[in-house]
Amino acid sequence: xxAESTELPPRRRRGNATFWLGLILVGVIVLAGIVSxxxxxxxxxxxxxxxxxxxxxxxxxxxxxxxxxLFTQLMIGARIALIVGCGAVAIGAVIGVxxxxxxxxxxxxxxxxxxxxxxxxxxxxxLLIAMLVVAAREEASLGTAILALGIxxxxxxxxxxxxxxxxxxxxxxxxxxxVSGTSWGxxxxxxxxxxxxxxxxxxxxLQFGLAVMAExxxxxxxxxxxxxxxxxxxxxxxxQGTVYTAPWGAVLPGLALFALVxxxxxxxxxxxxRFDPARRDG
Amino acid sequence: MMGDLLTVxxxxxxxxxxxxxxxxxxxxxxxxxxxxxxxxxxxxxLTSLAVTGLLEPSIRPAGSITLAGxxxxxxxxxxxxxxxxxxxxxxxxxxxxxxxxxMPLGRQIAGPVRRRLKRKGQDAGRxxxxxxxxxxxxxxxLPEPERLxxxxxxxxxxxxxxRVAIAMxxxxxxxxxxxxxxxxxxxxxxxxxxxxxITALVEDLGxxxxxxxxxxxxxxxxxxxxxxxxxxRSIETGPAQQVLTRPEDxxxxxxxxxxxRFDQALEGQP
Ligand SMILES: Nc1ncnc2c1ncn2[C@@H]1O[C@H](COP(=O)(O)OP(=O)(O)O)[C@@H](O)[C@H]1O
Ligand SMILES: [Mg+2]
Numbered sequence: 001x002x003a004e005s006t007e008l009p010p011r012r013r014r015g016n017a018t019f020w021l022g023l024i025l026v027g028v029i030v031l032a033g034i035v036s037x038x039x040x041x042x043x044x045x046x047x048x049x050x051x052x053x054x055x056x057x058x059x060x061x062x063x064x065x066x067x068x069x070l071f072t073q074l075m076i077g078a079r080i081a082l083i084v085g086c087g088a089v090a091i092g093a094v095i096g097v098x099x100x101x102x103x104x105x106x107x108x109x110x111x112x113x114x115x116x117x118x119x120x121x122x123x124x125x126x127l128l129i130a131m132l133v134v135a136a137r138e139e140a141s142l143g144t145a146i147l148a149l150g151i152x153x154x155x156x157x158x159x160x161x162x163x164x165x166x167x168x169x170x171x172x173x174x175x176x177x178x179v180s181g182t183s184w185g186x187x188x189x190x191x192x193x194x195x196x197x198x199x200x201x202x203x204x205x206l207q208f209g210l211a212v213m214a215e216x217x218x219x220x221x222x223x224x225x226x227x228x229x230x231x232x233x234x235x236x237x238x239x240q241g242t243v244y245t246a247p248w249g250a251v252l253p254g255l256a257l258f259a260l261v262x263x264x265x266x267x268x269x270x271x272x273x274r275f276d277p278a279r280r281d282g
Numbered sequence: 283m284m285g286d287l288l289t290v291x292x293x294x295x296x297x298x299x300x301x302x303x304x305x306x307x308x309x310x311x312x313x314x315x316x317x318x319x320x321x322x323x324x325x326x327x328l329t330s331l332a333v334t335g336l337l338e339p340s341i342r343p344a345g346s347i348t349l350a351g352x353x354x355x356x357x358x359x360x361x362x363x364x365x366x367x368x369x370x371x372x373x374x375x376x377x378x379x380x381x382x383x384x385m386p387l388g389r390q391i392a393g394p395v396r397r398r399l400k401r402k403g404q405d406a407g408r409x410x411x412x413x414x415x416x417x418x419x420x421x422x423x424l425p426e427p428e429r430l431x432x433x434x435x436x437x438x439x440x441x442x443x444x445r446v447a448i449a450m451x452x453x454x455x456x457x458x459x460x461x462x463x464x465x466x467x468x469x470x471x472x473x474x475x476x477x478x479x480i481t482a483l484v485e486d487l488g489x490x491x492x493x494x495x496x497x498x499x500x501x502x503x504x505x506x507x508x509x510x511x512x513x514x515r516s517i518e519t520g521p522a523q524q525v526l527t528r529p530e531d532x533x534x535x536x537x538x539x540x541x542x543r544f545d546q547a548l549e550g551q552p
Contacts, residue, residue, distance in 0.1 A: 172379040176447070179334050180394045180454050181367025190393065194384045 019270025025263025029256070033079035042069040044076060044230060052246040062248045064238060070249060073230035074256055080231045081212045081260055084146055088211035089204050091150025092157050097200070099154070100161025101188060104169060111162075118159040126152030126214050127221075134223050142225035145218050149211045160203050164196040171195075198272050205268030209261035216257055232257050287312045287458055287490050288333065292345035295328050295337065295514075302341065303328055303514040312457065315484060315491040317505025317522060319498060319537070325514040326494045330460045333492070334370055335362040350457060367394060368401070371451035373480075375463040377443035381435040387446050388431025391415050394453040418449040422479060441472035445479070452483065459484055460492045465500060477503055498541040502526045510534050 041060065042049075049063040056062070061070035103114035121129075130148035137144045168174065168191065177187050216233030218224040224231055232253035239249030286309040295303040303325040310316045318326050331337050333347055335354050347354040350369040352361070371394075374380040381390060395414045399406035419427040422445040435443055444464060451459055461480055465473035481504050484491045493504045501508055502522055509519040510531070518531040529535045 172374055172376060173382045175336060176372070176374060176380045176450070177382075177393075178336060178363075179366055179370075179372040180450060181363055181365075181397060182393065183363055186393075190385070191382050195382065198384075 016270070018266045019273070022263045022266030022268070022270055025259045026267050029078045029260050029263065030082060032075045033082045036072075036075035036079045040069075040072040040075050042072045044068070044072055046072075052242060052249070054246070055248055061252050062246065064235075064249055065242060070235070070252065073235055074232075074252060076230045077232040077235060077253060077256065078260075080142065080225065080229055081215070081257070083142070084149065084215040084231075085208040085212045085260075085264075087146035088149035088153055088215075089208045091147065092153030092207060092211075093200075093204055095151070095154035096157025097161050100158040101165050101192065103158070103162040104165035105184070115159070115162065118155040118162070121155035122159065126210075127217060130214065130218055131223060134218075140223050140226055142229060145215055145224050148218075149214050152214070153207045153211060156207060157200070157204070161196065161200060164199055165192055168192050168195045202268045202272055205264045208264050212260055213257060216253075285312070286310065286348075287314075287350060288492070289348045290329075290333070290345070291347075293329065293332060293347060294344045295325070295332060295341050296344075297340055297342075301514065303332075305345075306511075306514075306516050308509050308516070308519060310458065310490050310492060313484075313488045313490050315481070315493065315504055315506045317501035317508035318492060318494045318511060319496070319501050319508055320511035321496055324511045326496075326511060327462055329511075330372065330462050330492065330494060333458075333460065334366055334372060335359075364401075367397065367454035367456065369456060370458045370460060371454040371456040372460040372462060373444070373447050373451050373464045376467045377440060377447045378435060378467075380447050381443060383435055386432050386434060387438070388415055391418055391431075391446065391449050391453055394450055398454055414453070415449075418453055421452065421483065422446070422449045424449070439472075440468050441475065444468060444472075444476055448476075448480065448483070452487070455487075456489060458490045458492060460494070462494045463496070464493075466495070466497075473500070480504065498526060498537060499545070510537070 046069065047067040049059055049067040049069060051063065051065055051067045053059055053063040053067075059069050059071065061074055064070055064073070099114060099118075103111050103118075106114065126149065129152040130145065133148035133151065134140050134144050174187060174191060177191055182190075215224055215231060216236060219231045219233030220237040222237070224233055227234070235253040236250055239246070239253070243250045288310040290309065291307050293303060293306040294301065306325075306329060308316070318329065320326050328337070328341070332343050333349065333354065335357060337343060343355045345355065349365065352365060352369075354362070354365075357365075381387070392411050392415050395411050395418070396406050399410065399414075404410070415431065416427060419430065424430055424442060424445050430438065430442070430446075435446075438446075444467075448464075459480075464480065465476050468476060477500055480491070480493070483489070491504070493501060495501050505522045507520065508522045508525050510517040510525065510529075510533070512533055518525055518529060518534050520530075525534060526538060529538055
């Protein structure tokens with residue numbers, strides 16, 4: 001016991017630094033997204049600024065081609081990125097975890113079929129799935145984008161859930177639970193979910209980052225949320241023509257995207273190091 | 283025999299390409315302590331899994347296993363779930379892996395307690411369950427129960443973990459307790475304590491015991507009757523005293539002799 005505890009500090013400190021950096025990055029973006037509901041420096045459609053102004057006291061992040069305030073757009077973009085990330089991950093997690101656990105429990109044939117299905121869907125580009133969903137619903141909206149990205153993520157979550165569940169199912173404590181007469185439903189709820197969540201959580205954080213980036217790509221292609229939704233992807237798209245004359249228009253949403261994706265991953269890593277007692281054991 | 287709690291008749295366990303256990307027969311009376319001896323790989327664990335209906339699908343059982351009057355082989359999963367815990371509970375070899383690493387120990391014991399109370403239609407509320415968990419912790423003589431129920435498996439010693447596993451098995455109030463090498467993963471002092479604890483508990487509570495071990499000395503301390511297994515077959519069955527001191531079979535004799543030499547070697551250099 002004492003030998004274990006002497007080995008703890010370095011890992012804790014590393015975990016702490018990652019955790020705090022992630023928390024700050026994500027915290028700033030979440031704060032910006034929440035504040036955008038109540039206050040932005042300008043109205044989104046306010047075109048009173050000069051065209052393509054550099055960052056200044058009046059326009060903290062400069063203005064776009066139409067003279068709209070870019071800082072306002074960045075704040076609204078933060079809100080959209082978070083809604084898209086949470087929504088897509090929630091949909092992907094529900095579908096993926098359910099089918100993944102089903103596959104892990106299934107008999108040979110169904111398990112093989114589901115595993116193959118996951119692999120095929122994963123090989124299918126998420127963007128292509130998203131385009132199909134947008135085409136099927138005949139309109140590009142934020143909801144469509146979230147649904148499409150969630151469906152796109154689900155086989156990735158499903159595959160990792162299946163593997164993690166199979167690992168847990170092979171553990172003695174599952175046999176022990178079964179031998180004391182625990183039903184399968186109770187085993188999934190009490191033993192399997194808690195034991196796959198620490199690993200799944202890190203993967204879901206990664207998926208969150210991918211979803212936010214994929215939404216940016218969709219918006220960039222004109223398949224994301226239509227105006228006046230100012231997503232970071234749309235900002236990138238609109239800034240592409242002026243990237244040499246007014247680089248801040250592309251650089252700032254790009255940085256915001258980068259900060260959110262990195263921040264989420266650091267946060268997930270830090271959280272796992274802090275709260276997973278089995279990992280703390282070394 | 284009529285009135286036996288567990289009757290195994292002509293049990294054969296085989297995968298498509300190999301026979302793992304062949305034509306095994308034995309029975310355990312209510313409250314009896316029965317020992318299963320055999321080297322590693324002789325089929326002891328598979329036999330215990332067959333009794334609880336937990337064999338992997340790739341292993342096909344043949345013959346008959348009657349537990350508390352009900353046939354196990356071929357029984358639907360639903361009936362097996364009800365019988366497990368009610369008729370039989372198991373303590374495994376490695377308590378670290380037999381406990382959920384992410385669940386506090388108190389909740390792991392509370393699970394089977396709550397299930398039993400519900401099954402018997404008794405009060406399964408928080409307070410009632412907590413009271414029973416407390417009693418169980420006392421029964422398995424775990425110190426500092428308040429700290430322990432909040433601890434995770436990796437935070438307590440191996441012996442304490444095994445006591446928790448025993449408490450979980452007792453929480454079911456089974457009529458048969460299977461202990462599959464319950465002391466093999468523990469150090470010698472702790473081994474002796476756990477063996478004494480299990481023996482005392484099954485005696486006090488009137489539970490029958492199927493004690494599995496490769497260690498003759500340990501089985502000799504616990505069991506009233508023993509069966510010796512080798513390569514999936516039964517070699518010799520009889521009262522523990524007789525089999526372990528005056529074995530009839532040559533294989534058993536060699537086991538006993540080896541165990542004696544080992545003991546003498548230990549005593550020779552303390
Ligand atoms: N799932 C399985 N498939 C095939 N063979 C198995 C399986 N499980 C165990 N065996 C084999 O059955 C034999 C008996 O195993 P076991 O009952 O675990 O022995 P032990 O007496 O040590 O408990 C061993 O030779 C083992 O390799
Ligand atoms: Mg074994």
